[in-house]
Amino acid sequence: MRQYSGADVSGLTRFSKQKHPLYVGILGLIAIELSVVALLTVSCLYLMLTAPAWPPAGLEPAPLLWPSINLGLLIASMAAMRVAGNRITAGDRRGLIVGLLTAVSLHALVLVFRSLEMAAYDFRWDDHVYGSLMWTISGFHFTHVASAIVGTLVVAILAVKGYFTPERQLGVVVDTLYWNFVSAAWIPFYLALYWGPRLI
Amino acid sequence: MDERREDGRPGDVDWRERRGADPSESREAPGGPPTEERQEPLHPAIEDDAEETRRLAETWAAPTGFVGWFTPVNQRIIGRRFIVTAFVYFVLAGLLGVAMRLQLAVPENDLLAPDIYNQFFTVHGTAMMFLFAIPVLEGFALFVVPMMIGTRDMAFPRLNAFGYYVYLIGSAIFFLMLVVGMAPKAGWFNYVPLAGKLYEPGIGVDIWTTMITFIEVSALTAAVELIVTILKLRAPGMTLNRMPVFVWASLVMAFMIVFAMPAIIVASSLLILDRLVGTGFFVPEMGGDPLLWQHLFWFFGHPEVYIVLVPALGIVSTIVTTFTQRSLFGYTAIVISIVATGFVSFGLWVHHMFATGLPHLGMSFFMAASAMIAIPNGVQVFCWIATMWGSRIRLATPMLYVLGFFWVFVMGGLTGVMVASIPFDLQVHDTYFLVAHFHYVLIGGSVMPVIGALYYWYPQLTGRMMNEVAGKISFALVFVGFNVAFFPMHQLGLDGMPRRVYTYLEESGWGDLNLLATIGAVVLAAGFATTMVNALASLRWGAKARRNPWDAETLEWATESPPPPYNHRHIPIVKSREPVWDWREMKERPVVTGLRSDRREVVVTSILDAEPQAVQVLPAPTIWPFLSAVAASVGFIGILFHPIFFVVSFFLAFFSFVGWFWPRRPWQED
Numbered sequence: 001m002r003q004y005s006g007a008d009v010s011g012l013t014r015f016s017k018q019k020h021p022l023y024v025g026i027l028g029l030i031a032i033e034l035s036v037v038a039l040l041t042v043s044c045l046y047l048m049l050t051a052p053a054w055p056p057a058g059l060e061p062a063p064l065l066w067p068s069i070n071l072g073l074l075i076a077s078m079a080a081m082r083v084a085g086n087r088i089t090a091g092d093r094r095g096l097i098v099g100l101l102t103a104v105s106l107h108a109l110v111l112v113f114r115s116l117e118m119a120a121y122d123f124r125w126d127d128h129v130y131g132s133l134m135w136t137i138s139g140f141h142f143t144h145v146a147s148a149i150v151g152t153l154v155v156a157i158l159a160v161k162g163y164f165t166p167e168r169q170l171g172v173v174v175d176t177l178y179w180n181f182v183s184a185a186w187i188p189f190y191l192a193l194y195w196g197p198r199l200i
Numbered sequence: 201m202d203e204r205r206e207d208g209r210p211g212d213v214d215w216r217e218r219r220g221a222d223p224s225e226s227r228e229a230p231g232g233p234p235t236e237e238r239q240e241p242l243h244p245a246i247e248d249d250a251e252e253t254r255r256l257a258e259t260w261a262a263p264t265g266f267v268g269w270f271t272p273v274n275q276r277i278i279g280r281r282f283i284v285t286a287f288v289y290f291v292l293a294g295l296l297g298v299a300m301r302l303q304l305a306v307p308e309n310d311l312l313a314p315d316i317y318n319q320f321f322t323v324h325g326t327a328m329m330f331l332f333a334i335p336v337l338e339g340f341a342l343f344v345v346p347m348m349i350g351t352r353d354m355a356f357p358r359l360n361a362f363g364y365y366v367y368l369i370g371s372a373i374f375f376l377m378l379v380v381g382m383a384p385k386a387g388w389f390n391y392v393p394l395a396g397k398l399y400e401p402g403i404g405v406d407i408w409t410t411m412i413t414f415i416e417v418s419a420l421t422a423a424v425e426l427i428v429t430i431l432k433l434r435a436p437g438m439t440l441n442r443m444p445v446f447v448w449a450s451l452v453m454a455f456m457i458v459f460a461m462p463a464i465i466v467a468s469s470l471l472i473l474d475r476l477v478g479t480g481f482f483v484p485e486m487g488g489d490p491l492l493w494q495h496l497f498w499f500f501g502h503p504e505v506y507i508v509l510v511p512a513l514g515i516v517s518t519i520v521t522t523f524t525q526r527s528l529f530g531y532t533a534i535v536i537s538i539v540a541t542g543f544v545s546f547g548l549w550v551h552h553m554f555a556t557g558l559p560h561l562g563m564s565f566f567m568a569a570s571a572m573i574a575i576p577n578g579v580q581v582f583c584w585i586a587t588m589w590g591s592r593i594r595l596a597t598p599m600l601y602v603l604g605f606f607w608v609f610v611m612g613g614l615t616g617v618m619v620a621s622i623p624f625d626l627q628v629h630d631t632y633f634l635v636a637h638f639h640y641v642l643i644g645g646s647v648m649p650v651i652g653a654l655y656y657w658y659p660q661l662t663g664r665m666m667n668e669v670a671g672k673i674s675f676a677l678v679f680v681g682f683n684v685a686f687f688p689m690h691q692l693g694l695d696g697m698p699r700r701v702y703t704y705l706e707e708s709g710w711g712d713l714n715l716l717a718t719i720g721a722v723v724l725a726a727g728f729a730t731t732m733v734n735a736l737a738s739l740r741w742g743a744k745a746r747r748n749p750w751d752a753e754t755l756e757w758a759t760e761s762p763p764p765p766y767n768h769r770h771i772p773i774v775k776s777r778e779p780v781w782d783w784r785e786m787k788e789r790p791v792v793t794g795l796r797s798d799r800r801e802v803v804v805t806s807i808l809d810a811e812p813q814a815v816q817v818l819p820a821p822t823i824w825p826f827l828s829a830v831a832a833s834v835g836f837i838g839i840l841f842h843p844i845f846f847v848v849s850f851f852l853a854f855f856s857f858v859g860w861f862w863p864r865r866p867w868q869e870d
Contacts, residue, residue, distance in 0.1 A: 001783055004243030006773035006790025007436050009803055009812050016814040019804060021355035021432045028424035028458060035462035039499075043466070043481075043492060051487055126478035129487035136473060136481075143850070150854055154861075163863060 282339025318385035325388030350435030365829035449514025570620035597671030601652030608644025633693025664742030677727030684720025
């Protein structure tokens with residue numbers, strides 16, 4: 001069969017950001033994890049709404065202060081990642097590194113606060129289903145924050161080695177996407193775990 | 201693109217041009233149009249340079265040898281492994297089914313002890329669903345879809361390989377539990393409290409929960425792969441409304457997996473926490489609720505049956521088109537039906553829970569939704585009938601299996617509408633009527649098309665044809681055996697025989713029909729065995745396949761059988777739904793040029809209109825996905841023995857991912 005050239009792609013970019021399949025792939029990963037977040041939240045609401053008392057009689061709802069501070073830190077870290085991305089687009093490698101490390105520090109602070117807060121709970125996960133939920137959802141989010149930290153540290157190391165340029169920054173873009181998911185996932189958990197018992 | 205069009209260089213074909221706009225022109229071409237064009241062709245032909253072809257093959261070649269087995273990332277190799285592994289489990293789980301039928305052949309039989317029987321029926325159901333049905337359909341999708349959309353690999357080849365090793369490790373461990381006699385025995389639905397620590401203290405259910413979660417990770421990776429590949433790597437010009445129906449079906453399946461599988465992962469993670477560290481999600485004394493398990497499980501479990509059905513419907517559309525040599529009737533209606541099935545399937549899960557005492561309003565809603573899903577499926581059946589109507593159907597084995605599918609699946613669909621009605625459902629709940637119903641739907645709706653697909657795509661899998669005579673014998677045995685085995689179960693159910701029992705009393709009067717069902721099961725097994733032997737024997741003795749042996753219209757047949765490592769020598773440009781038939785008529789075709797042959801490059805196109813946007817450079821073979829799968833399995837198995845393995849595996853997986861993603865010097869330039 002006779003073949004002729006219908007399109008020449010030699011001039012098309014080999015670097016693309018939002019159009020790159022990896023960008024869509026990370027959105028797919030986030031969709032999966034969002035389903036997990038939604039299912040955990042719905043399970044929490046289901047158990048809360050069918051329980052005779054929530055938290056179980058004799059317990060006060062967990063204090064609001066530290067989780068609220070964490071919420072602020074997580075949102076601030078999203079802003080830091082945003083700035084980091086803008087800096088590398090402008091060709092400022094130093095700015096990228098500073099932005100990434102700021103975001104990592106904010107997340108690390110969240111882990112410290114969460115650890116102290118959870119250590120102060122006066123119930124365990126095997127006391128009652130309220131304790132099970134508090135510990136499981138906290139653990140789930142804790143693990144995700146930890147993995148966002150180690151992943152972003154690797155991105156920061158690559159940044160130090162000069163890997164990222166204004167064109168080649170797909171790694172930063174997709175890391176930021178996942179970072180934002182991890183940070184924002186705290187919002188439904190925060191509402192369900194800390195405001196839920198106060199509002200029902 | 202526009203600039204280039206103006207200066208008249210080759211490459212100025214508008215791939216958005218619709219086929220519908222110019223059929224008259226192409227038909228008039230020999231007679232009327234201006235003669236200048238024939239004297240001086242508008243588009244100079246491309247001659248394939250042998251040296252270039254050799255280099256392309258070298259770039260895309262998969263490694264060989266023992267170590268090489270752990271490193272390939274090519275989509276066709278991974279897809280084939282999924283298919284082969286899944287069929288191994290099909291045979292094993294099928295044998296368990298035959299064993300159960302032998303136990304039930306006569307009343308008060310003592311062939312299988314109750315404990316063994318429970319293990320067999322749990323593993324049979326779990327394996328058929330998680331180890332066979334999903335992986336085999338994903339395997340066919342991984343194998344066929346990239347070729348069908350005219351590209352050279354999946355979007356994330358390494359993730360693909362990772363998914364396979366995860367599946368292989370997880371499924372092997374799950375199945376080995378049976379060999380050591382410690383398999384789970386709480387059913388494939390694993391209901392609590394039966395599956396709780398109190399009633400099921402052994403390690404079986406632990407393995408079930410962790411390995412199912414693990415295997416679902418593999419399903420999810422394949423789903424994301426398929427979504428991204430289908431949306432971003434289609435050949436230029438393959439707009440969404442020119443996508444083959446099988447690709448649509450794979451896309452819908454992948455989206456369903458993305459939103460359904462997390463439910464089983466959440467459910468089994470909560471259960472393993474209950475069992476290992478004493479949380480109380482499903483323990484009523486602690487404030488938990490066993491019904492939460494049923495909600496979570498069926499929120500996954502109901503879409504699940506459509507996850508294994510929808511791609512099978514895509515296979516049916518493909519085979520019907522090819523074997524009638526006609527355009528599919530009602531393409532748009534079929535695609536909309538597939539998408540609608542995907543959506544509605546998420547609103548049905550409660551119909552598995554009609555007997556649990558839920559609020560009436562909810563029950564009515566789910567009853568209506570359950571009946572409604574018959575509509576999109578009915579639309580498809582009518583479209584297939586219209587396609588076949590008055591055509592000369594070629595009755596080769598794949599088509600026979602599709603015709604068998606019509607009969608069996610429609611029967612299963614009808615009993616489905618019956619059990620969607622609550623009064624009837626409460627009557628037959630937990631009886632053999634249900635066993636009959638879902639085997640009609642699953643074997644009819646999924647297994648028969650899959651066997652048809654095996655015969656149909658075997659030339660692309662191996663380069664040879666499967667034996668037709670053996671294929672027809674196999675179909676006859678499967679069709680007769682299936683109906684003899686499962687039709688009597690409807691009656692047994694109406695007579696009150698409960699599911700999940702390992703034996704029954706003589707006085708019940710169920711003996712004759714059970715014996716009949718067992719005879720049917722043996723015939724059915726012989727039918728499947730014929731196909732399996734045929735597939736193995738044809739590897740060696742099958743006739744060499746010629747190019748496009750079935751005269752099909754989709755792009756996976758536009759290349760040799762079996763395809764070379766790079767799938768297509770040139771990425772084609774598509775202008776219709778049946779590109780291969782068009783080229784046969786027009787004797788020429790446009791292709792993409794400008795991809796490098798010294799590294800793995802594919803064209804990235806836009807989601808809706810498939811216009812070229814960029815070029816993606818794909819990674820080469822590597823061991824890292826295998827190491828990552830091992831690292832993850834250390835965690836999934838280790839936590840059964842000590843929680844520290846969670847942390848160990850976290851860091852092991854982290855290091856393997858860094859090795860996987862670390863850019864290699866010299867950093868890819870361009």
